[in-house]
Amino acid sequence: MQMSYGKLFIGRKVRELREANRATQAAFAERLGISTSYLNQIENNQRPVSAAVLLALAEKFQIEIGSLASGDDDRLLSALVETLADPIFDGYSPSLQELKLVVQNAPGFAHSLIASHQAYRRTSEQLASFDNQLGRSSALSEPTAFEEVRDFFHFVDNYIHDLDVAAEKLAAQLDLPERNAEAAIAEYLEQTHNVRIMRAPPGNDLLRRFDPASRVLFLNSYSPPATRTFQMAYQIAALEQQADIQRIITNADFRTHEASEICKIGLQNYFAGALILPYQTFMASAKELRHDLELLSTRFGASLEQVSHRLSTLQRPGMKGVPVFFATLDRAGNITKRHSAARLQFARFGAACPLWNAHQAFEAPGRIIRQLAETPDGVRYLSIATEVSKSVGGYKAPHRRYAIALGCEISYAKDFVYADGLDLANRDVFEPIGISCRICERTNCPQRAVPPLKAKLSFHPLSRSIQPYIIP
Structure with a gap:
């Protein structure tokens, strides 16, 4: 569920920018051409930023205005709104302004509340089916490894800067997409890593298997060319990007080894997509071709899914694509x-x-x-x-x-x-359309599957419409 945000309160971001520049409030305010007291009010979300201050931030500190106005706060606010829609919070209906203040000033608290609610929902769902086993394992209240990794990518804006830049640099070295990506990447693997590409044995449904001893990468010959190219690019990430990938995983501080391994696969997939579809070249082509998925797929030798997914990662600071x-x-x-x-x-x-x-x-x-x-x-x-x-x-x-x-x-x-x-x-x-029935506010949807969580339903026993209940 989404909301209109109105005035822009970005105190935490302004404070982080000032601290990153190691400036006092007085010095920072002077550079922006405002009073110290006004800056103090902005940083404490007592006053919104004006258009003049936004322009001064962009001009003086070379930042993109859009990065201040949206992004992580939007995603976190949306997740928080959905969390508080649960009936367990019945009786507490914070205003949008209150929620924005929490997201902007205490994002760690918001993340913790969302994580606690996730644990509650998982425990409740497990209880419905396994109440005789509920007390036997604390693991039932923890997020699954896939959920944890999904949220990691969600809250980093689906953009991994170090891997993206490294992939773009290698793409330039290989002259992609001017050269055929499948041939260029196969040649690079052989010349740089002594890795040969061979067909997997018939009857094997694996997409990729690497044998470190023989330095052979087996690929399924029935896979489309775009899939084979992607799997070769993935292998480059596995051979060259482990230090950066491990650092990213360590900083993410996942709860389980399983989540770390899933994220490792996700990060190697990310590098592979960024290599086949190098950032600046791909973004320029997307603009030129007006995001025609089929033309982009043909130009880069990629699948429609690879192209679509890559469009969602064009979030490089100062060089963002269409959101x-x-x-x-x-x-x-x-x-x-x-x-x-x-x-x-x-x-x-x-x-x-x-x-x-x-x-x-x-x-x-x-x-x-x-x-x-x-x-x-x-x-x-x-x-x-x-x-x-x-x-x-x-x-x-x-x-x-x-x-x-x-x-x-x-x-x-x-x-x-x-x-x-x-x-x-x-x-x-x-x-x-809605987001999902459980939080959708529409009262007259013919396709509604379940009532909204906090709705007070009424019933008319002598009449019946599409739904057997009425949402006031």
């Missing part, structure tokens, strides 16, 4: 990957809204489905979705099917070829 949301989901509506640099933030629990066009992608394989959508807070979006089917074999091999969804706020829609021909100015054509 997009990206997700993959299965036929049951479960979101398996998610990230949003836009104001739309995905629910942490429950399935995706059934009115979202991502579900329609399964009904039209091979097509890109467009949707103009509006969330309950009044924010409007362009959303595109397409189905993906993957297999590592022939007719009898299992096929994995899922949908990719990508989109942006309507103010950026003209940067996307998919907006052509749509009536962006007509609010009536925007379909109402």
